[in-house]
Amino acid sequence: xxxxxxxxxxxxSETTLEILDRLKDLDxxxxxxxxxxxxxxxxxxxxxxxxxxxxxxxxKEGDIxxxxxxxxxxxxxxxxxxxxxxxxxGYTEQLAEESKCRAVFVVEENGRGVYLHTxxxxxxxWQYSTLGKQFYLHQTAxxxxxxxxxxxxxxxxxxxxxELPAKTENTITDSDTLLDELDQIRERGYSFNxxxxxxxxxxxxxxVTGPNDEVIGAFSVASPANRLTGEWFSEELPNIVxxxxxxxxxEYSLS
Amino acid sequence: xxxxxxxxxxxxSETTLEILDRLKDLDxxxxxxxxxxxxxxxxxxxxxxxxxxxxxxxxKEGDIxxxxxxxxxxxxxxxxxxxxxxxxxGYTEQLAEESKCRAVFVVEENGRGVYLHTxxxxxxxWQYSTLGKQFYLHQTAxxxxxxxxxxxxxxxxxxxxxELPAKTENTITDSDTLLDELDQIRERGYSFNxxxxxxxxxxxxxxVTGPNDEVIGAFSVASPANRLTGEWFSEELPNIVxxxxxxxxxEYSLS
DNA sequence: ATTTAATATTCCGCATTGTTGAATCTGCCC
DNA sequence: GGGCAGATTCAACAATGCGGAATATTAAAT
Numbered sequence: 242x243x244x245x246x247x248x249x250x251x252x253x254s255e256t257t258l259e260i261l262d263r264l265k266d267l268d269x270x271x272x273x274x275x276x277x278x279x280x281x282x283x284x285x286x287x288x289x290x291x292x293x294x295x296x297x298x299x300x301k302e303g304d305i306x307x308x309x310x311x312x313x314x315x316x317x318x319x320x321x322x323x324x325x326x327x328x329x330x331g332y333t334e335q336l337a338e339e340s341k342c343r344a345v346f347v348v349e350e351n352g353r354g355v356y357l358h359t360x361x362x363x364x365x366x367w368q369y370s371t372l373g374k375q376f377y378l379h380q381t382a383x384x385x386x387x388x389x390x391x392x393x394x395x396x397x398x399x400x401x402x403x404e405l406p407a408k409t410e411n412t413i414t415d416s417d418t419l420l421d422e423l424d425q426i427r428e429r430g431y432s433f434n435x436x437x438x439x440x441x442x443x444x445x446x447x448x449v450t451g452p453n454d455e456v457i458g459a460f461s462v463a464s465p466a467n468r469l470t471g472e473w474f475s476e477e478l479p480n481i482v483x484x485x486x487x488x489x490x491x492e493y494s495l496s
Numbered sequence: 497x498x499x500x501x502x503x504x505x506x507x508x509s510e511t512t513l514e515i516l517d518r519l520k521d522l523d524x525x526x527x528x529x530x531x532x533x534x535x536x537x538x539x540x541x542x543x544x545x546x547x548x549x550x551x552x553x554x555x556k557e558g559d560i561x562x563x564x565x566x567x568x569x570x571x572x573x574x575x576x577x578x579x580x581x582x583x584x585x586g587y588t589e590q591l592a593e594e595s596k597c598r599a600v601f602v603v604e605e606n607g608r609g610v611y612l613h614t615x616x617x618x619x620x621x622w623q624y625s626t627l628g629k630q631f632y633l634h635q636t637a638x639x640x641x642x643x644x645x646x647x648x649x650x651x652x653x654x655x656x657x658x659e660l661p662a663k664t665e666n667t668i669t670d671s672d673t674l675l676d677e678l679d680q681i682r683e684r685g686y687s688f689n690x691x692x693x694x695x696x697x698x699x700x701x702x703x704v705t706g707p708n709d710e711v712i713g714a715f716s717v718a719s720p721a722n723r724l725t726g727e728w729f730s731e732e733l734p735n736i737v738x739x740x741x742x743x744x745x746x747e748y749s750l751s
Numbered sequence: 752a753t754t755t756a757a758t759a760t761t762c763c764g765c766a767t768t769g770t771t772g773a774a775t776c777t778g779c780c781c
Numbered sequence: 782g783g784g785c786a787g788a789t790t791c792a793a794c795a796a797t798g799c800g801g802a803a804t805a806t807t808a809a810a811t
Contacts, residue, residue: 249761250547251798253769257509258551265573272788282771287789289769292505296513300605304778304788308574310603310610314628316571318520319563321625348565350555355565370576373569504790506769508798527759537800542760559759559807 256281257289261308264299269307316373325457326357328493329449333358333460336485340478342462347383349456350375352399354384357458379419380408382434382446383461388419389426390448390456396420411437431479436466443469445478447486452494460486511536512544516563519554524562571628580712581612583748584704588613588715591740595733597717602638604711605630607654609639612713634674635663637689637701638716643674644681645703645711651675666692686734691721698724700733702741707749715741 256279263278264270272290276283290306293299297311321327329346337344337360346358353375378384378399388396397416405414413419426432434444446461460482469478511534518533519525527545531538545561548554552566576582584601592599592615601613608630633639633654643651652671660669668674681687689699701716715737724733 249543250550251508251512251543253506253508253797254512254544254547255551257506257512258548258553261570262551265570268577273786283788284772284790285770288504288506289509291789292509293513295505296510296517297606298513307577308570310574310605310612310628311630312567312628313571313574313610313612314630315516315520315563316568316575317625317627319565319568320571322523322562350565351552355568357565357568370572372572373565373567375569508768528757538759539761539801540799543798546760 269305332489340462342464348458380438382432382444383459385432386446386448386459389423447482524560587744589615595717597719603713635693637687637699638714640687641701641703641714644678702737
């Protein structure tokens with residue numbers, strides 16, 4: 242959260258931004274609550290909230306401040322900012338249908354993964370939306386697919402910055418093991434996640450690149466582990482994902 | 497844009513927020529560009545951008561700064577913040593299918609309408625997404641449906657604050673005419689838009705309320721005017737929208 | 752390669768402005 | 782109606798944001 246190197250940043254703007262983040266995490270809050278949370282005087286928080294409100298970033302419901310819908314406009318903009326982002330949406334849905342799994346499209350930002358599109362099919366009630374959420378690249382199929390498109394040097398940089406925290410006992414926590422696996426992924430063209438991020442969930446990921454080999458993002462499909470076994474998991478499912486990835490790359494290069 | 501009353505707001509936080517808005521409008525920008533645009537010293541803009549970047553709100557691509565994907569997370573949060581928002585999504589899609597029109601679900605914020613869900617059906621290429629965009633309540637079917645749930649006093653307040661700007665020659669620009677029409681809408685239960693916002697587009701809107709009559713939002717369907725004529729427009733289409741609105745209210749009150 | 756121009760970034764002193772505790776106002780509960 | 786908790790306003794001070802100038806960086810031009 243807080244500024245790492247903290248150099249040459251504006252303190253007051255920073256608290257304004259922190260308030261936005263806290264309002265999301267707390268699902269709305271009152272002045273005093275935020276003041277205690279951020280260890281500021283209530284009057285300070287108040288002036289920040291007033292500023293945010295005047296600019297449409299927060300709304301006041303009674304005495305509770307909430308994030309305003311203006312952020313939906315900005316969020317929608319970033320989700321559609323690039324052609325690749327717009328095109329990938331349809332393919333994510335298609336992938337979910339074909340695979341009967343939860344399908345996602347992710348991209349990299351600052352060495353972490355971000356969910357750009359998620360689609361769970363009609364039924365699959367995937368608790369709540371992970372849209373826009375960040376995740377560690379080494380913990381997921383899509384993340385490892387992304388990493389496999391990068392040079393070893395860049396991967397090391399990312400490891401240095403974010404390390405390899407474990408989430409389950411299967412998470413890769415050793416950088417050599419990771420680099421080895423990335424090599425395999427480069428050869429195969431797709432990645433596996435064997436309960437490395439969430440116990441009981443397996444997944445398959447495939448990276449997508451543009452005409453000049455620039456990395457764009459990655460697709461992945463995930464499902465409860467007991468439904469992903471044998472050749473379906475190791476052969477057929479990867480082929481489905483590869484197929485959609487290819488279709489995407491074709492449309493992307495043509496348009 | 498700029499702060500109207502400008503009372504008790506923090507200047508530097510305000511420029512930070514202005515930068516976010518400008519980055520969206522300009523679709524990314526460099527330091528100098530923003531500095532000229534906002535009439536600030538480049539060094540000032542630079543420190544703001546550094547702050548935004550350190551907190552994940554912007555990313556730098558070469559020398560161009562763009563809004564960061566963190567905003568997608570916040571935007572997705574606000575879109576799903578209330579139960580009503582989550583439930584309405586499915587009904588908006590259903591409405592689009594049943595009506596073969598573009599369907600939207602909107603809510604009010606600070607006297608203006610905001611698009612919360614939009615669905616255009618498989619084909620209808622509605623140029624670009626209006627998600628999160630604000631609009632004048634008096635110019636649209638959904639907006640007038642929303643207004644019809646409010647007291648005349650509240651409507652007057654909104655008119656005072658936002659006035660009744662015209663968008664086409666059909667836009668209602670007189671407050672008495674508007675109040676009269678709102679009365680009719682209250683009786684009928686649905687509203688019409690006869691090319692009042694966009695030439696060539698007609699629409700039907702219906703408000704939805706919660707168990708305690710609190711207003712939640714409004715559905716509407718829109719289509720090229722030549723496809724919306726006769727009884728289909730005046731009778732059947734309203735019934736479709738009313739039907740979906742009722743289903744929504746039922747589910748909402750039960751869950 | 753070398754020069755030039757344009758822009759990004761850093762630095763620092765000054766004035767502005769954000770911060771805060773105290774004062775005031777508001778609404779709620781007993 | 783009085784007391785309390787929180788929101789909001791206020792004014793004074795110190796901190797910090799601002800912008801001009803210096804420097805670094807990058808791209809283009811010769």
